[in-house]
Amino acid sequence: MIEVKDLCFSRSDGDTQHKILNQLNLSVPAAQHLALLGDSGSGKTTLLHILAGLLPIDSGSVNVNNQELSLLNDKKLAFYRRRIGLIFQHYQLLDCLTVKQNILFQHKLNYANQPAIEFDHLVETLGLYNKLDALPHQLSGGEQQRVGIARALLNKPQIIFADEPTGNLDQKRSHQVVELLTGLCREREINLVMVTHSQQLTDYFDQVKILRDGRFE
Ligand SMILES: Nc1ncnc2c1ncn2[C@@H]1O[C@H](COP(=O)(O)OP(=O)(O)O)[C@@H](O)[C@H]1O
Numbered sequence: 001m002i003e004v005k006d007l008c009f010s011r012s013d014g015d016t017q018h019k020i021l022n023q024l025n026l027s028v029p030a031a032q033h034l035a036l037l038g039d040s041g042s043g044k045t046t047l048l049h050i051l052a053g054l055l056p057i058d059s060g061s062v063n064v065n066n067q068e069l070s071l072l073n074d075k076k077l078a079f080y081r082r083r084i085g086l087i088f089q090h091y092q093l094l095d096c097l098t099v100k101q102n103i104l105f106q107h108k109l110n111y112a113n114q115p116a117i118e119f120d121h122l123v124e125t126l127g128l129y130n131k132l133d134a135l136p137h138q139l140s141g142g143e144q145q146r147v148g149i150a151r152a153l154l155n156k157p158q159i160i161f162a163d164e165p166t167g168n169l170d171q172k173r174s175h176q177v178v179e180l181l182t183g184l185c186r187e188r189e190i191n192l193v194m195v196t197h198s199q200q201l202t203d204y205f206d207q208v209k210i211l212r213d214g215r216f217e
């Protein structure tokens, strides 16, 4: 569940302050999926980073799963960040690790030696079974993004933020990836916020918001 009220965020560029988000309001109920659109530079990535606890805000309130992010101490904020799922346009896989090692990486950090119970199911659903020993550069873009999705989901997040995850994929693969991502999040009742440029992908989402001039249209 995400509740944003009167969020203001600016960046300073030398002496000038640029307002990026201006009195922004947003409400995403538990387990719902939001598609976030807007022109390049409208602040979509900035908003995702704020929701992920990576950027402090100037004023307003950002509440995720009943936690007011600005009130969390460093330790609690670090814990919050570790337990969310992040999916990136450029996949951010570790080049020298195999597909299997990449998928397990975050789970190992967060759950030490607990077994990764969902591993087989995710790998099967995402069609990665015969790619487990491959290195990222041996995969297509769509396959690399499916590794990114498996890694995020294996970490058992309550919430996933995806920043243009299909930005490097053709139309057919974009639909495949978004269908898989939204389907897997629905099964697990995970909140999903996905930035996209493609109006055609918004059919998979419960809510669509367009950022313009620091607010939603
Ligand atoms: N690290 C940064 N330092 C200064 N300005 C930034 C930084 N990141 C983004 N910006 C500026 O903030 C605005 C919003 O950027 P961003 O959130 O990346 O937009 P979007 O993801 O919608 O393309 C843009 O004007 C951009 O130039």
Ligand SMILES: [Mg+2]
Binding pocket: 044, 045, 046, 163
């Ligand atoms: Mg961006």
